[in-house]
Amino acid sequence: MQLVRHDIYGKGKIKKRRFGGFELYVEFEDGIGRWVRRDEIRFLPDDPASEEQEPLGSISHEEQFKARQIVEALRLGIVPHKYVEEFTFGRKREAEQIRNWMSRRDEGSLLIIGEYGAGKTHLLEYIYSIALRDGWAVSLVELDPNESPLHKPKTIYRKIISSFRFGKKKNDFREFLRQIANNSKWHKLKEHAHLGPVIQSIRNNKDTDDYLEWIEGLSEAKYPTVEKHVFDSGVIIEKKVLGYGFMEERTTLGKS
Structure with a gap:
């Protein structure tokens, strides 16, 4: 085991590594294991391992982008949408209830009730994530009295x-x-x-x-319909009625 020292947590032993050695899992003398960055610790002088023997390794652009997304989301005070499952802790009972509800197609709606800051939005993000992963079609909408009121x-x-x-x-x-x-x-x-x-x-x-x-509800037009009129002269007029005064007309010569 490689011995290291952290300025805050003291001495410890390295147990695991991840991200090419960028982060190390250290079991400290207080009995608590923590993931710490490599540049936050020092290898003890009497340990045969040196920093050169523990190459940092290259971090891929994908890992860097992932880390940036997580940091920026946390900086804004929100949970990273793509990694909501990794940031969900202490919700084992609720998670089981949610999965049971999803597995029963006849259960109807699920209502989440809680005080401000209790984690309701986080649970909705969690449901969104696991449902999407399990093959459900999902949609997450925030109701707003100005932009999306219930009376519209x-x-x-x-x-x-x-x-x-x-x-x-x-x-x-x-x-x-x-x-x-x-x-x-x-x-x-x-x-x-x-x-x-x-x-x-x-x-x-x-x-x-x-x-x-x-x-999709993007147009105020009524349901599109097509009217076709054929005259004895051989003129064919097709009208695509788009509703609310909008109409597309096409005239051709020939037999129907």
């Missing part, structure tokens, strides 16, 4: 859709619809009043922006 359900709906994520790559709602359209079981939603036409449009490789903006 469409605004809340837009927030839900814009925050919608699923999969390891955290794909958005449009990618969700595309994957459904390319799935062998897509026909199960074919008769759905709203999703059916959108999925069918994606499968037919048609221009789906109008449908997608409508289903």
Whole structure:
């Protein structure tokens, strides 16, 4: 065991290393083990190991970026979103309740109640993280009396859709619809009043922006419809009604 000295914790023995030796797990004489940075300790002179024998090693850009994200989040007083599970302590009972709730599809809603600063937001972030990892589609929305008040359900709906994520790559709602359209079981939603036409449009490789903006709540237009008029002269007029006075018209010559 390599003996070291820390200016605050005193003497100790190195037990583990991580991040290429940048951090060392030291068991100090007070019986408590702590992760400390290498530059915070000194190797004792009588120990055969020297700093040269313990190369720091190179730290990858990915590790540096991860460390920067964590530091910046903590500096702002929030838990790093990507690493919320690593920063969740003393919540074993709540974590078990959350997992049990997620495993029962007929359990309905889960309400988290607590005083200010009790960790409600942290638990929501925790649920978001484990649900996303376990294959759920998730959305995290903060209700605000000014930006997303309860008396404006469409605004809340837009927030839900814009925050919608699923999969390891955290794909958005449009990618969700595309994957459904390319799935062998897509026909199960074919008769759905709203999703059916959108999925069918994606499968037919048609221009789906109008449908997608409508289903995402981004447009004030009503549900897009297409009217086709054929005249004896051979003129075909197609009108795409976008609602609220917006209309796209296309005229062609030929047979229907």
